[in-house]
Amino acid sequence: MRFERSHTRKTAFVAVAGSLALLASACGGDDGSGGDAKGGDAGALEGRGPITFATGKDTSGNLANQVAAWNSQHPEEKVEVRELPESADQQRESMIQNAQNKSDAFSVLNLDVVWTAEFAANRWVAELPQDKFPDLSKMIPATIETAKYRDKLYGVPITSDGGLLYYRSDLLQKAGVQAPKTWTEMTAACQKVQALPEAKGMGCYAGQFEKYEGLTVNFSEAIDSAGGKVIDESGKPAVDSPEAVKGLEFLVNGFKQGVIPAAAITYKEEEGRRAFQESKLIFHRNWPYVYAKAAEPGSKIIGKYAVAPLPGMSGPGVSTLGGHNYAISNFAKNKATAVDFINFMASEERQRANVEKTSQAPSNAALYDDPALQKKFPYLAPLKASIEGARSRPQVVKYGDVTTAIQEAAYAALTGKKPPQQAITDLQTKLSSLITQ
Numbered sequence: 315m316r317f318e319r320s321h322t323r324k325t326a327f328v329a330v331a332g333s334l335a336l337l338a339s340a341c342g343g344d345d346g347s348g349g350d351a352k353g354g355d356a357g358a359l360e361g362r363g364p365i366t367f368a369t370g371k372d373t374s375g376n377l378a379n380q381v382a383a384w385n386s387q388h389p390e391e392k393v394e395v396r397e398l399p400e401s402a403d404q405q406r407e408s409m410i411q412n413a414q415n416k417s418d419a420f421s422v423l424n425l426d427v428v429w430t431a432e433f434a435a436n437r438w439v440a441e442l443p444q445d446k447f448p449d450l451s452k453m454i455p456a457t458i459e460t461a462k463y464r465d466k467l468y469g470v471p472i473t474s475d476g477g478l479l480y481y482r483s484d485l486l487q488k489a490g491v492q493a494p495k496t497w498t499e500m501t502a503a504c505q506k507v508q509a510l511p512e513a514k515g516m517g518c519y520a521g522q523f524e525k526y527e528g529l530t531v532n533f534s535e536a537i538d539s540a541g542g543k544v545i546d547e548s549g550k551p552a553v554d555s556p557e558a559v560k561g562l563e564f565l566v567n568g569f570k571q572g573v574i575p576a577a578a579i580t581y582k583e584e585e586g587r588r589a590f591q592e593s594k595l596i597f598h599r600n601w602p603y604v605y606a607k608a609a610e611p612g613s614k615i616i617g618k619y620a621v622a623p624l625p626g627m628s629g630p631g632v633s634t635l636g637g638h639n640y641a642i643s644n645f646a647k648n649k650a651t652a653v654d655f656i657n658f659m660a661s662e663e664r665q666r667a668n669v670e671k672t673s674q675a676p677s678n679a680a681l682y683d684d685p686a687l688q689k690k691f692p693y694l695a696p697l698k699a700s701i702e703g704a705r706s707r708p709q710v711v712k713y714g715d716v717t718t719a720i721q722e723a724a725y726a727a728l729t730g731k732k733p734p735q736q737a738i739t740d741l742q743t744k745l746s747s748l749i750t751q
């Protein structure tokens with residue numbers, strides 16, 4: 315089953331990428347010449363000296379260490395971090411604003427995997443010659459695909475991301491229940507756990523439901539985990555299906571019936587993590603970075619949680635593929651230094667150091683199979699499965715419009731403004747106008 319699934323997904327990706335290329339040329343976003351009209355020739359990554367690194371708020375807490383390791387070895391080519399907001403959408407806006415001003419304020423950009431097409435088609439980031447990045451051959455293939463646009467490379471995967479189900483292992487054990495594989499099993503487990511005196515008042519489940527990129531992720535996972543899909547193998551919107559409605563209903567009914575606490579409508583990653591580690595949730599969908607964070611001083615659940623693959627409608631669920639690629643701004647000076655810094659961060663040594671401190675998902679494949687690391691971090695095995703089985707969000711140049719449409723539909727349903735079926739039908743209409751013009 316697993317092989318069949320991942321094969322289907324790969325085929326889907328190739329098809330999607332192909333149709334998006336058509337879309338891009340239809341929009342005039344790419345002249346197809348392979349040259350680099352606004353930012354100089356591809357491959358001309360020259361200039362050495364200080365650079366900057368624009369990245370979302372470092373919720374891992376380890377970026378400063380990684381950058382300090384580079385800076386101590388490269389006193390003439392120091393990297394200065396430009397920390398952007400925590401929300402993915404706000405990071406994107408800030409990077410786009412800089413690019414539109416042709417500003418050289420950001421040299422290396424920490425791009426979310428969903429932004430590659432938009433940044434590449436607009437020539438905001440430089441095309442990267444693969445032979446300048448030796449560690450690429452060691453990376454999980456799916457992560458490299460996220461950094462490509464029209465078969466060319468525009469970023470180097472540094473972290474991947476897959477959704478995980480965090481759960482209170484102490485309470486599940488006490489209630490005599492196993493980690494759930496389905497949503498029904500999860501709600502049944504909650505009822506048993508909530509009957510324990512120490513679990514009084516705890517919420518059953520929460521993911522990220524604030525209106526931002528995280529909602530697109532959680533909505534897509536609910537649809538995919540019910541057997542639906544947001545786009546089909548050829549890249550066309552295919553969200554209007556009974557399966558997708560059922561997936562959305564899981565979230566909508568969850569809010570209505572109190573399985574998902576009302577406060578979760580304001581949760582991004584960090585709000586959810588805090589609720590989980592303040593012992594307010596039995597189950598929590600989040601990314602791997604939470605594994606290390608929830609073990610830090612101040613957490614109320616140290617030694618009391620574990621992770622499992624996401625549950626689904628009638629069996630294990632499907633994660634959305636997340637992660638970040640480092641790209642080079644076309645308007646940056648000192649691009650040769652940028653290349654070296656990216657290689658430094660992509661190296662197995664730096665990736666290992668980062669996993670050990672932060673539990674973020676590395677892009678380097680071998681680290682997941684390292685017996686010593688697996689022993690120390692039991693989340694690595696479910697995480698690799700989550701990433702390998704993960705489904706991509708639409709890889710489109712107009713990703714900003716597409717994600718806004720998804721967020722609006724999902725939010726309207728979760729807040730009771732639209733019945734799930736109507737939200738899904740309206741989304742299909744909207745996506746069709748954005749994707750097949």
Ligand code: GLC
Pocket residue numbers: 402426427428474475527528531583601635636637638
């Ligand atoms: C994580 C993922 C990223 C996703 C974001 C949503 O940072 O790595 O791909 O878009 O969460 O909040």
